[in-house]
Amino acid sequence: MNAHPYVGIAEPIRPTEPVVPAGRVAEPMVRFEGLSKVYPAYRDKPDVEALKDIDFAIARGSITGVIGRSGAGKSSLVRLINGLEKPTAGRVIVDGRDISALRGQPLRLAQRSIGMIFQHFNLLSSRTAADNIALPLEIAGWSKADIRARVSELLDLVDIADKHDRYPSELSGGQKQRIGIARALATRPNVLLSDEATSALDPQTTRAILDLLANINRELGVTIILITHEMSVVRQLAKEVVVIDDGRVVERGHVADIFTHPRHPTTQAFLSEALGDAVPVSLASRLVPAPLSVGQAVIRVQLRGTDAGDTLVARLARELSIDVALLSARIDEIGGQHVGSLILGIPGGEAAARQTVAYLAQHHVSSERLGYVS
Numbered sequence: 001m002n003a004h005p006y007v008g009i010a011e012p013i014r015p016t017e018p019v020v021p022a023g024r025v026a027e028p029m030v031r032f033e034g035l036s037k038v039y040p041a042y043r044d045k046p047d048v049e050a051l052k053d054i055d056f057a058i059a060r061g062s063i064t065g066v067i068g069r070s071g072a073g074k075s076s077l078v079r080l081i082n083g084l085e086k087p088t089a090g091r092v093i094v095d096g097r098d099i100s101a102l103r104g105q106p107l108r109l110a111q112r113s114i115g116m117i118f119q120h121f122n123l124l125s126s127r128t129a130a131d132n133i134a135l136p137l138e139i140a141g142w143s144k145a146d147i148r149a150r151v152s153e154l155l156d157l158v159d160i161a162d163k164h165d166r167y168p169s170e171l172s173g174g175q176k177q178r179i180g181i182a183r184a185l186a187t188r189p190n191v192l193l194s195d196e197a198t199s200a201l202d203p204q205t206t207r208a209i210l211d212l213l214a215n216i217n218r219e220l221g222v223t224i225i226l227i228t229h230e231m232s233v234v235r236q237l238a239k240e241v242v243v244i245d246d247g248r249v250v251e252r253g254h255v256a257d258i259f260t261h262p263r264h265p266t267t268q269a270f271l272s273e274a275l276g277d278a279v280p281v282s283l284a285s286r287l288v289p290a291p292l293s294v295g296q297a298v299i300r301v302q303l304r305g306t307d308a309g310d311t312l313v314a315r316l317a318r319e320l321s322i323d324v325a326l327l328s329a330r331i332d333e334i335g336g337q338h339v340g341s342l343i344l345g346i347p348g349g350e351a352a353a354r355q356t357v358a359y360l361a362q363h364h365v366s367s368e369r370l371g372y373v374s
């Protein structure tokens with residue numbers, strides 16, 4: 001029997017050894033308990049501690065983003081959730097069952113209740129869209145008539161009913177990912193693991209796929225775990241976020257809280273990248289480190305969860321009587337709070353620059369002197 005991770009089954013699996021008594025509403029969909037993963041030394045390569053002491057839970061029906069840089073341990077976490085890897089220590093409980101303890105047929109059955117979507121779609125090029133979606137149903141032994149009905153339902157769900165007979169080579173990236181999503185959902189899994197599923201798509205298609213995933217979560221109640229290195233994906237879709245760095249969970253909580261008040265340097269770096277904190281090239285080329293007799297001090301203001309972002313510059317200018325120049329601005333809203341960065345030009349010499357920095361600090365807004373321009 002084929003053991004592709006995306007393959008599902010027709011009926012809900014009956015747990016053989018439930019860890020938690022049935023009916024416990026609060027039981028999360030996925031729970032990591034003291035989870036560690038070490039890949040043993042190989043030839044001249046030392047041991048790799050890919051995951052260290054992971055302890056957190058993912059609520060049923062939630063959409064959780066797991067974000068981290070390359071090598072942080074995201075793929076290892078995915079492989080531990082769907083039982084393709086065994087933990088070195090600890091365990092992973094999925095839907096009440098310790099998946100890390102399952103082997104053979106019970107493991108294959110459990111894997112079928114976890115849908116997977118991939119960055120490069122992993123469709124079979126020799127099969128049409130409909131036949132790709134049908135594959136897990138064929139493996140699960142559905143009848144031809146049931147498969148036909150279910151495939152047609154799924155094509156409607158992902159909104160590409162007209163592509164039924166098309167081959168992957170005839171489809172766009174977004175359409176291929178829709179097929180991937182339909183295939184992952186074919187057998188009604190409880191959990192959908194998305195492993196960088198939008199990383200190969202353009203921003204507009206990404207948006208459409210994320211909207212589709214949001215609808216699926218809302219309508220089918222499937223728990224979605226989004227593995228990504230892109231903060232924008234987490235921000236658009238997830239309510240909860242887990243930041244992994246060097247195999248450890250370094251921050252975790254509501255997306256709005258974490259991204260408006262990032263504490264760990266990795267989270268701060270994700271935010272800066274997403275918001276484009278970089279100084280515009282035309283400004284950077286004119287910046288000098290020492291004050292000029294005539295010119296402006298250039299100050300970068302970090303808006304992190306302040307609700308006063310929209311009036312801050314106006315108030316600063318009015319209250320300090322300074323002709324503040326707005327040299328660059330990037331403001332976004334996360335959970336109703338302003339997040340972004342402004343680059344201000346402050347004329348009036350050192351005294352005005354110091355006053356500005358003090359004013360911002362008084363209002364709990366952090367700032368940084370970038371230099372001076374004439």
Ligand SMILES: Nc1ncnc2c1ncn2[C@@H]1O[C@H](COP(=O)(O)OP(=O)(O)OP(=O)(O)O)[C@@H](O)[C@H]1O
Nearest residue numbers: 039048050068069070071072073074075076077229
């Ligand atoms: N099968 C393996 N054998 C040995 N080391 C591995 C194996 N798989 C992953 N690693 C190592 O474990 C660490 C975590 O890798 P992992 O692929 O989980 O990270 P990731 O966050 O998914 O990275 P990426 O975004 O680049 O895929 C890395 O140092 C990686 O080299």
